[in-house]
Amino acid sequence: MTVTSPYGQDTYEFHIGVEQSPPEILEVYTLEGDPPTKVPPRGDPGQEITIYAEIDGSRPIDPYVWNFGDAATPSQVEGTIEAADAEQRAVATVTLTMTPGVYDCYIDAHNAFGDAPTFHFELTVGQAPEIRDITPTEGMSGEDVQFVAEVTGSPPLTYEWDFGDIGKPDTSSDESPIVTLGYGGTVLYPERVRTVSLTVTSDVGLGSTHKEIQFTVNGQWHIEPVQEGSQEYAYTSLEFFPDGTPSIAYRHGSSGVCYAERNGTAEDPWADTHLVDNCAGEYVSHEIDHLGIVHMCYYDSTNGNLKYAVGRGDTWDVQIVDGDEYTDAGEYCDIALNSAGLPGISYFKASPRNLWYVYFDGEDWSTPEHVEPDPSEESGYSGEYTSIKYDSNDVPHISYSGDIRFNPPPITRNLKFAWRDAQWLFCAPDTAGLGGYYSSLELTTATDDAVIAYQRVDPTTGIGSLWLVEQLSGFFWQAPVLLLEGSGQPGAGEYASLELDPQGREAVSYADQTSIGGDIATSDLKFTIYDELRDELGEDPWVTLTVDDEGPYLVGFYTSLAFDPTVTFTTNSYPAISYVKRQAATTMSWLMFARWW
Numbered sequence: 001m002t003v004t005s006p007y008g009q010d011t012y013e014f015h016i017g018v019e020q021s022p023p024e025i026l027e028v029y030t031l032e033g034d035p036p037t038k039v040p041p042r043g044d045p046g047q048e049i050t051i052y053a054e055i056d057g058s059r060p061i062d063p064y065v066w067n068f069g070d071a072a073t074p075s076q077v078e079g080t081i082e083a084a085d086a087e088q089r090a091v092a093t094v095t096l097t098m099t100p101g102v103y104d105c106y107i108d109a110h111n112a113f114g115d116a117p118t119f120h121f122e123l124t125v126g127q128a129p130e131i132r133d134i135t136p137t138e139g140m141s142g143e144d145v146q147f148v149a150e151v152t153g154s155p156p157l158t159y160e161w162d163f164g165d166i167g168k169p170d171t172s173s174d175e176s177p178i179v180t181l182g183y184g185g186t187v188l189y190p191e192r193v194r195t196v197s198l199t200v201t202s203d204v205g206l207g208s209t210h211k212e213i214q215f216t217v218n219g220q221w222h223i224e225p226v227q228e229g230s231q232e233y234a235y236t237s238l239e240f241f242p243d244g245t246p247s248i249a250y251r252h253g254s255s256g257v258c259y260a261e262r263n264g265t266a267e268d269p270w271a272d273t274h275l276v277d278n279c280a281g282e283y284v285s286h287e288i289d290h291l292g293i294v295h296m297c298y299y300d301s302t303n304g305n306l307k308y309a310v311g312r313g314d315t316w317d318v319q320i321v322d323g324d325e326y327t328d329a330g331e332y333c334d335i336a337l338n339s340a341g342l343p344g345i346s347y348f349k350a351s352p353r354n355l356w357y358v359y360f361d362g363e364d365w366s367t368p369e370h371v372e373p374d375p376s377e378e379s380g381y382s383g384e385y386t387s388i389k390y391d392s393n394d395v396p397h398i399s400y401s402g403d404i405r406f407n408p409p410p411i412t413r414n415l416k417f418a419w420r421d422a423q424w425l426f427c428a429p430d431t432a433g434l435g436g437y438y439s440s441l442e443l444t445t446a447t448d449d450a451v452i453a454y455q456r457v458d459p460t461t462g463i464g465s466l467w468l469v470e471q472l473s474g475f476f477w478q479a480p481v482l483l484l485e486g487s488g489q490p491g492a493g494e495y496a497s498l499e500l501d502p503q504g505r506e507a508v509s510y511a512d513q514t515s516i517g518g519d520i521a522t523s524d525l526k527f528t529i530y531d532e533l534r535d536e537l538g539e540d541p542w543v544t545l546t547v548d549d550e551g552p553y554l555v556g557f558y559t560s561l562a563f564d565p566t567v568t569f570t571t572n573s574y575p576a577i578s579y580v581k582r583q584a585a586t587t588m589s590w591l592m593f594a595r596w597w
Helices: 534-535
Strands: 003-007 007-013 024-032 037-039 048-056 061-065 076-081 089-096 101-111 119-125 130-135 138-140 144-146 146-150 157-162 178-181 191-202 207-220 221-231 233-240 246-252 256-262 272-277 281-290 292-298 305-312 317-322 328-337 342-348 351-361 384-390 395-403 412-421 424-430 434-443 450-457 464-473 481-484 489-502 506-516 518-531 542-548 551-562 575-581 586-594
Touching: 024 101, 048 061, 048 101, 061 089, 076 089, 119 191, 130 191, 130 207, 130 551, 130 575, 146 191, 157 395, 178 586, 191 518, 207 506, 221 246, 221 412, 221 542, 233 575, 233 586, 246 281, 246 292, 246 551, 256 281, 256 292, 272 305, 292 328, 292 342, 292 518, 305 342, 317 328, 317 342, 317 351, 342 384, 342 395, 351 395, 351 412, 384 450, 395 424, 395 434, 395 450, 412 450, 424 464, 450 489, 450 506, 464 506, 481 489, 481 506, 481 518, 481 542, 489 575, 506 551, 506 575, 542 551, 542 586, 551 586
Parallel strands: 138 207, 233 281, 233 551, 281 328, 305 328, 328 384, 384 434, 412 434, 434 489, 464 489, 489 551, 518 551
Antiparallel strands: 003 007, 024 037, 024 048, 048 089, 061 076, 061 101, 101 119, 130 146, 144 178, 157 191, 191 207, 221 586, 233 246, 246 256, 256 272, 281 292, 292 305, 305 317, 328 342, 342 351, 384 395, 395 412, 412 424, 434 450, 450 464, 464 481, 489 506, 506 518, 518 542, 551 575, 575 586
C-alpha cells in the first residue's frame, strides 16, 4: 500500500490470507406450510417434491450429487452452486416412488479444495399411521361387537388390539376384530367401563400410533330354557357350585324329582339332567356342601313322606325321613346345611298340623321335633311356607306362616319365626293382614340376625304385596317394609325367594300377578335389591327390575334366587333365578333360567 502527501510518499507491503475450505453439508430438508417451514424430507407416494441441502464451504460447489436410489426418479441429480449464487444450497426436484417406506439417501459435494463427507439422510415416502377414531364405545353383555378403527397412513400396517376383560378374545391383530362381550355392570349399576386400546404400526418403518377409548359393557338379563314345553314343571331350587356352575333341582310332573347342572355345550348347556326319584315330589329344595355333594329334600305327595336325597349326577341315595299314610309329613319343606355340611329340614306335618324339624347327626336322622305347641282352636296351626338357615353357632332358625285359623272368623295368618336355644323359641314379626306366605329366610353374616321376605295378603281385597322384615335381636324386630304393593289379585310377592348378595344386600325374586275372573291374566318375574347408596341420598333404596314378562305366557312361578360366587372383578352382585313359565289356558310349561351378567 502507498500513501502520498505534499511532503512525499511511503509504501508498505503486507500479505492478506484468504481461507479456502472444502464443502460441508449442514442439513437436508423439504419446505412445507405457509410460511414455509423446514421439515425432514418426506412426501406421499408418487408426489413430486423439492429437496434442499444447506452446504457451507468455498464456492463454487461443483458438483453436488444427490443419490436417491429406489426412493425417487431420477435416482441421481447433479448441480452446481456458483460463486455468485446468493444461497449456498443444493436443490433437487424428484418424483417419489409408489412404494411407501423410509429410504436411505445421500448427497456428495465437491469444490476446488476437496470433497465433503458423504451426508446420509432418510427420505420418508408415505404417511405415518394416525388413529382418528375407534367405534363402537358400548355394547350389551353377550353381544358380538365388531370394532372399527378410522386409521390414516400408508399401508402396510399392523394392528394390535387389547380388549382387557370386556370379552373374548382378549387381544387381536385383525384390522376390524369381532369380540363377544362378557360381563356388564351389575343390577344396581349396569354400566361396566373398561379401557380398550389399539396400537397401529407401519410395517415399512413409518412409525406407530396408540389410542385408548373407554368402552362400556351394559349388563342385562340372559334368559334360557332348561327344559322346554312339557307338563307341569314346578318347585325349582337354584344353587351355585363354588366354581360357578349353576344347578337346579325341580319337579317334572311326568317324571318325578329331577336335577340339572349347566355344564353342557353351548348348543345344549343343560344336557346334564338326571332323575332323582320317580315320585310326585313337591316343595323341592337343595343345598351343596363343601365337597360338592348335593343334599335335597322334598315331599312325596303320593305316599305322604318327607324324603331326603344325597348324591350327584346319576347316583342318589333316597331316604324316607318322616311320614306315612297316616301322618302325611313333608309339605312346605326346606333344607339347610350346618358348618359340618350336615342337613337339617323344616317342614309341615299334618298330624298334628304344625311346624316340625329334623336333622342328620352324621350317622342317623334325629327324632322329629315339634317346634310349636300343639295347635288349638284359638291359636290356629302353624308350619306352612317354611324356610330354614343355620347360624354361625349351628343354631337352626326357621321362618314360616303360622297362627293359621279359618274358623271361627276372622281368618288369621301371621309371619312366624322360631329358633332353638335350650328349647324352641318363637315369635310373630308381622301380625298385620294375612302374613307369612312364601316366607324366605336369610341370616346376616356379621350378626346372625334374621331377614325375611314374604307375601302379606289384604284380608279385605285379597291382594298380596311383597314385604321384608329384619330382626334387631331375639324377639325384637324392625317395622316391616313394603317392597311392592300388588295391583290386583293375587298380587305381588308370590314365590318370593330371598338371598343376600356378596355385600350383604337383601335381594328378592318373585312373581307379580293379576287375575281376571279368577284366572291369572298376567304374571311377570321381578327382582328387587336394596341399594345403600340410594338410601344415603334419601332416594327409594329398592331397585326393582322386570326380569321376564314374555306374553302370552305366565312367568315367575316357583322362583329361586342365587348369586354367582365367581365374579372377582367387582364387589357388586350378579344374580341368577330359576323359575317356571306357563302357557295360559294350557298345562304346558317351561323350566327357565335367568342370569344377569
